[in-house]
Each structure stands twice: as C-alpha cells, then as structure tokens.
Amino acid sequence: xxxxxxxxxxxxxxxxxxxxxxxxxxxxxxxxxxxxxxxxxxxxxxxxxxxxxxxxxxxxxxxxxxxxxxxxxxxxxxxxxxxxxxxxxxxxxxxxxxxxxxxxxxxxxxxxx
Numbered sequence: 001x002x003x004x005x006x007x008x009x010x011x012x013x014x015x016x017x018x019x020x021x022x023x024x025x026x027x028x029x030x031x032x033x034x035x036x037x038x039x040x041x042x043x044x045x046x047x048x049x050x051x052x053x054x055x056x057x058x059x060x061x062x063x064x065x066x067x068x069x070x071x072x073x074x075x076x077x078x079x080x081x082x083x084x085x086x087x088x089x090x091x092x093x094x095x096x097x098x099x100x101x102x103x104x105x106x107x108x109x110x111x112x113x
Contacts, residue, residue, distance in 0.1 A: 022090045022093070022094060023048060025077070025087045025090070026047060026048050026073055026074075026077065026091075027047060027048050027049055028047045028048075028049055029045045029046070029047045029050075030045075038080055041079065041080055042076045042079065042080055044072055044076070045076065046069055046072050046073050046076065047073065048073070050069075051066070051069050051070065051073070054066075054069070067098065070094075070098050071095065071098065073091075074091040074092075074094050074095045074098070075091075075095070077090075077091035078091045078092060078095075
C-alpha cells in the first residue's frame, strides 16, 4: 500500500497542465558542462530520476521523506531560475499541489507500474 501511494505521488508530477507536461524540465539534473553555476548555487541537486530510483529501491523510510525530496526539487528550480521563467512558475504550481492533498489526488493519473 505504501509503495503504491509513493508511486501515485511520483505520478502526479507527470501531469498535463494547460496542455503541457510539467515534469520534463525536472526529469534529470541540468548538465554540469552547460550549467556549471547550477552546482555552485544549488547545494543539493536532485531530479525526478533520482526520486524514481529511490522509490524503486525502497530507500524512503516514510512518505514525508519522499515529500521532502519533491519539495527540494521544486525549491531548487525556484532558487535557480528567474521568477518569470516557465520552470519557476511550474515549480511553484507543483509545490502548491504537493502541499494540497485534494489537488494532489485529483491530478494523479500516472504511476510507476
């Protein structure tokens, strides 16, 4: 049950919003050669592929730990990107949904299965 819930939580990030898939910029960490400053500014880089690997290998002790990694991911995006950028706005929207159970459950439609 816990693993299924984590899979669903992961899936909510893959949602389509206003005709777009929001997860794409969050799938992998930025390339170090192209964005070297990212790794100076962001102390704990993380991407969806990291979260997925941790889910698949049962490395999360609790739902709260998963939620913290999602928050880290979206807060990193907000810290690095300009407030008017699409990735900043998407990260902001996803943070709101992550912290709103009703919203989160409504938009879940993809699982890791």
